[in-house]
Amino acid sequence: MEVAPASSAATLSRMRILVTVKFVPDLQSQRSFTDGAVTRTGDDGTMNELDENAVEAALQLKEAAGEGEVYALTVGGDDAVAAVRKALQLGVDHAIHVSDAGVAGSDVFGTAKVIAAAVRKVHEEDPLDLVITGMAALDGLTSMLPTALAAELGWSQLTLASGLTVEGGAASIVRHLPDAHETVSAPLPAVVSVTDEANTPRYPNFKLIMAARSKPVATWTLEDLGVDPSSVGAGAARTVVVDASPRPPRENRVTVTDTGEGGVALADFLIERGLA
Amino acid sequence: MTTVAVLVESRGGEATQPTHEAITLARTLGTPVAVWLGAAPDPAQNARLGIHGATEVRVVPAAEDARQPARAAAALAAATADADIVLMISTFVNKEIATRLALLTGAGVVVDAAGVELVDGHVETLQTVFAATWNVRTRIAAEKAIVAIRPNTTLASPAEETGAATTVVVDAELPEVPEVIASVEPVPAPEGVPLAEAPVVVSGGRGTNGDYTLVRELADLLGGAVGASRDATDEGWISHEHMVGQTGTTVTPALYVACGISGAVHHRGGMQASGTIVAVNIDPDAPIFEIADFGVVGDLGDVLPQAIAHIEKHRAG
Numbered sequence: 001m002e003v004a005p006a007s008s009a010a011t012l013s014r015m016r017i018l019v020t021v022k023f024v025p026d027l028q029s030q031r032s033f034t035d036g037a038v039t040r041t042g043d044d045g046t047m048n049e050l051d052e053n054a055v056e057a058a059l060q061l062k063e064a065a066g067e068g069e070v071y072a073l074t075v076g077g078d079d080a081v082a083a084v085r086k087a088l089q090l091g092v093d094h095a096i097h098v099s100d101a102g103v104a105g106s107d108v109f110g111t112a113k114v115i116a117a118a119v120r121k122v123h124e125e126d127p128l129d130l131v132i133t134g135m136a137a138l139d140g141l142t143s144m145l146p147t148a149l150a151a152e153l154g155w156s157q158l159t160l161a162s163g164l165t166v167e168g169g170a171a172s173i174v175r176h177l178p179d180a181h182e183t184v185s186a187p188l189p190a191v192v193s194v195t196d197e198a199n200t201p202r203y204p205n206f207k208l209i210m211a212a213r214s215k216p217v218a219t220w221t222l223e224d225l226g227v228d229p230s231s232v233g234a235g236a237a238r239t240v241v242v243d244a245s246p247r248p249p250r251e252n253r254v255t256v257t258d259t260g261e262g263g264v265a266l267a268d269f270l271i272e273r274g275l276a
Numbered sequence: 277m278t279t280v281a282v283l284v285e286s287r288g289g290e291a292t293q294p295t296h297e298a299i300t301l302a303r304t305l306g307t308p309v310a311v312w313l314g315a316a317p318d319p320a321q322n323a324r325l326g327i328h329g330a331t332e333v334r335v336v337p338a339a340e341d342a343r344q345p346a347r348a349a350a351a352l353a354a355a356t357a358d359a360d361i362v363l364m365i366s367t368f369v370n371k372e373i374a375t376r377l378a379l380l381t382g383a384g385v386v387v388d389a390a391g392v393e394l395v396d397g398h399v400e401t402l403q404t405v406f407a408a409t410w411n412v413r414t415r416i417a418a419e420k421a422i423v424a425i426r427p428n429t430t431l432a433s434p435a436e437e438t439g440a441a442t443t444v445v446v447d448a449e450l451p452e453v454p455e456v457i458a459s460v461e462p463v464p465a466p467e468g469v470p471l472a473e474a475p476v477v478v479s480g481g482r483g484t485n486g487d488y489t490l491v492r493e494l495a496d497l498l499g500g501a502v503g504a505s506r507d508a509t510d511e512g513w514i515s516h517e518h519m520v521g522q523t524g525t526t527v528t529p530a531l532y533v534a535c536g537i538s539g540a541v542h543h544r545g546g547m548q549a550s551g552t553i554v555a556v557n558i559d560p561d562a563p564i565f566e567i568a569d570f571g572v573v574g575d576l577g578d579v580l581p582q583a584i585a586h587i588e589k590h591r592a593g
Contacts, residue, residue, distance in 0.1 A: 031406040038405075050523065108385070109378070135523060142387050143368060147345060147375040156454040157345070160368060172458070177369060178472070178517055178525070179287070179465075182343070183458040190454075196523045197516070238384030238418040247404065247411050250553070255565050258574025263582020266554065267590065269570045273552060275476070275531045276498060276587045 015068035015166070017058040017130045018119055020145070021087050022048040022137045023080035033244035045079055047086040050134035052201035055090050057164055057194045058132050059202070069093045071122060075103060075114055081217055088212035089204035095217040096122075102222050105234025112148035113232055117225035119153060129188045130171065135160055135195045146193035156186030162197040278306025278394070281359035282330070283352060283370070286312070287465065291321055293473050294365045294427035299328040301430040302363055305394055307331055310441060311355045313339035313348060322441045329435035331442070338448045343457055345369070347450045349376030354448035359420070361399060363392070366424035367472075374422045383420035390429045390528070390549065399423065407522070407545030427473045428528045463517060469501050471518060476500025476531045477547070479520055483536015483557060483576055486513040490580040491535050497584055503527065503547075505537045521546035536576050539564025556580065 025031040025038065026046050032038075055072065062068040072087030074080050075098040084095035098118055106114065119131055131153075136143040143159075150157035158164075161173035171192060172185035204212075222229050230236065256265050270276035280302040285292045295310075302308035310330040312321075315337050322333050339351035352373065356362050362377065364370045371387045378385045384399075391402040399421035403412045416423075471477065478495035480488050481504065488502065495502045503520040504513070520527055522545040532550035537543060539555070539562055547553070548567055555568035556579050565571040572579050 025406075031409070033410065033412070108375070143371050144375045144385065144387065147372045148379065151346070151376060151379050157372075158455065159372060176516060177463075178367070178470070179463055181461040181463065184455050185458055186455045238378070238382075238416065239386060240415050240417055241412055242400065242415045243411075243413040244405075245411055247409055250567060250569055253569055253571070255560075255568070255571035255573060257560070258572055258579055261582075262556075262572040262574040263579045263584075264586050266556065266570065266572050266579060267583040267586035269554070270498075270531070270583075270587065271590055275552060276590070 013065060013067065015062045015065040015130075016126060016128045017061060017068070017132055018071040018073055018122055018128055019051070019054045019058045019087065019092065020115055020131065020133045020149075021051040021055070021072050021074050021083045022134075023074055023076050023083040024048045024137055032246075033241070045082055047083040048134055048137045050136055050196055051083075052090070052134075053194045053196050053198050054132045054134045055087050055092060056199045056201040057192075058130070059091050060199065061130070061164075061166060071096060073098070073115065073118055075099075075111060075118075077104070084217055085212060086204075088215050088217075089209050090202060091204075091208055095215065096220060097217050098220050098225070100222045100229075102229035102233045105237055106232050107237040107239050108142065108144045108148050109238065110232035110236050112145060112152045114222070114225065114227055115145075115149055116152035117227045118220060119149075121220070121225060123189070127189070129166065131155070131189070131191045133191070133193045135193050143193075146191055150191035153189075153191065156188075156190035158184055158186055158190050159193045161192055161194045164192060164194060164198060278361065279359045280306045280308050280361045280363060281334075281356040282308055282310050283362065283364035283373075284310050284312045284325070284333075285365045285367075286314075286317070289318060289321070291317075291325060292365070293432060293469075296324070296328045296432040297427065297430040298363045298365060298425055299325060299330050300432045301392060301425065302361075303329040303435055305361055305392065305399075309334060309359070311336065311352060313342060313351050315340055316443060316445070319440070322443060326441040327434045327438045328432060329438070332444050333441045334444045334446050336446045336448050338450055342450060343460070344453045344455050345372035345376045346453050348373045349380060350450050351448045352377055353380045355446040361392075361420070362422045364422070364424050366426050370424050374424050378422055381420050382418055383422045384416035384418035385422045385424075386414050386416065387424040388526070389423050389425045392423050392425065404549050407541050408548035426526070426528055428475065428530070466501065466517070468496075469499075471501045471503055471520070471525050472527060474501035474527070475529050476533075477503045477520065477527050477529045477550070478533040478535065479503030479505065479537055479547075480508060480514070480535045481505035481537030481543075482507045484508065484513070486511060488514060490576060490584075494533065494535075494580055494584055497587060498531065498533075500529070500531070500533075505543050506540070534564050534568070535580065537564055538562045539567065
């Protein structure tokens, strides 16, 4: 099996990267919907697991460059701050929480508009090289945000990277598609999404956890970002969840213990159902 | 009349089975037209697309090498200006094309859909979320709709009135994009039916200890594809293309057989919406048994050969 190259920055002396992180219900918790939206509460919520790969990629690039800054950005209600707090524990330098009632109910295009405005605000102060995202959020899994964000910013789009290198003002990725392995490069600044093959995320250590407690989290509103509230949120969404319900459990489940006839029992089950 | 454009997925010059499923589905929504990005296909393809209900095959020759989503989306936009609904197969690449197309046309998008229907003049879709433990119904509020549909969610069937679809060549000007594709290394097509499209999937995990002989044998016998858990691909026992799970391939076959797979939440999310689930595992506490219609607690080396022999005997009559 091919080993994905580690993220590396050969010639840049200073890397400035913003990582988007999403607050999602814990995978092991009872996840649910309320009024057409994913129920997200601080009790059982956390940073989307696949965003850990994005944070790791950003930290590795900064460490290889020798200096720079990594920002973690999240959009969501009060509880969502847990996602950027987790990123701080992993070692990012700055945390931004966009929190505004007007964002609620946004579809992916509204969310991308809000994130793009926040990225521009950071970028205008001191230019960024990259925005890095995870490959998908494990609650919805649509994988559309990186593309929508790149389009909104007018930046290069390098998605589903299982390897990422930055050199000479350009980023280059390797992406594994079902039919082909591609190498794609584009000039900076770029939006890059990384897969869970890209790296192995670090664990927060005690020192970082303690340090993260005292790190500030900037809280921005739509007004701070100059985003017209009517252009985002439920009112501007092109899609609306009209119904959400738990799938009924499978009925009449049977488990047998093999005492010498387990294979026959399995075959009979398949034959009975017309599957063999 | 509702015009429903279907983006053709092709492999080796042939439209894939999920494409025919999508055209079959499109018939229930309006008048299907197929969109073929790249040089015109062999006339036999038009005939097959026509059998499933496509009235036209719109060919966009300019999109021959349009691997970047923004370029593919521009080509698709040129070919679907009159379409109310654009259907495509839910793949990682198509989700990006769908996103770019929506930004060009103002359409609402749903990806990973398991079904589409018209309700009171609105497009509504069905999806599963949270590792396929919840059903969600979404209404597309925008005038135009883009839906990326999962394979194996519609049974492809011939239309009542069929005829070869007429070919319409569409001119398109594709935008310059900053992304340069430096190399494309094709992955050899798997033998038999591809994982995402297979009606039967037999997967092996840690319990195989890296030996896929029995898993392959059962998959061949049932006409299915071979899948794997993340554990197995991480071990290098089988290539990443075989990985079933939330970050690999999501499958919804009529039958899923999990061999020596414990059933971690990431794996379940990629297969839990399958029709019938069967599991064989030595560990009676493996979470996979919680979602299996039929489970056997036992050793793969005992259970699989016996099951294979019994099915062969049954078939031989």
